[in-house]
Amino acid sequence: MFKNIVVTLDGSDNSNDALVQAVDVAKTNNANLTLVSIVNETSYYYMGSTVTVGTTPLPTDMKEVQRNAAQKTLDAAEAYCSSQGVSVKTQIEEGIPKRVIVDSYTREKGYDLLVIGKSGTDAVSRVLLGSTTAYVVRNADTTVMVVG
Known part of the structure; x- marks a missing residue:
């Protein structure tokens, strides 16, 4: 049904x-699976060279921090997929997550199923x-499958 x-x-x-659900669906349908993590540009857009929270300085290159976190997330997910016998492609994107997902992954790239969690890590943005x-x-x- 889904390829x-x-x-x-x-x-x-x-x-x-x-991810767990997507792997199950991919195995059942012998489908190609792509893992995507999006660096949220709204999280680093307004960051200056000196930013602190209380007395704790925040990294000045939030984009790079987020890229590293996205890569770690994808690496762990890829390892899980491998342990389940599913090969995957991975992709890091940049932008406003909801727009990137809709514009690139439900319109342009030809996916027939998008699997997404019911809520993510960005409570302030939500x-x-x-x-x-x-x-x-x-x-x-x-088709969108919401998991949560």
Whole structure:
């Protein structure tokens, strides 16, 4: 039924649950599986050269910090997939996650199933801008499986 599956990962428990489901669906359907993690540009856009929270300085290159975290998430997910006998492709993207997911992974790249966790790690963005998952469900041009 599904031949090209993509799962979005942000390191949250819900995205890890989404990965488990995506692997099961990929195995059942003998489908291709792609793992995607998105570096959220809104998290580092306003960062200056000196930022502190209380007395703790934050990294000045938040983009690089997020890229490293995304790579660690993908590496762990790829190891899990390998342990389940599923080969995968991985991709790190940059941008506003909900827009990247809808524009690139439900419209342009030909995936017939997108698997996503019901909520992710970015609670502040969710409160201010709305849930990534809700946006994806409303705007996707493909089947969406929400796991959580």
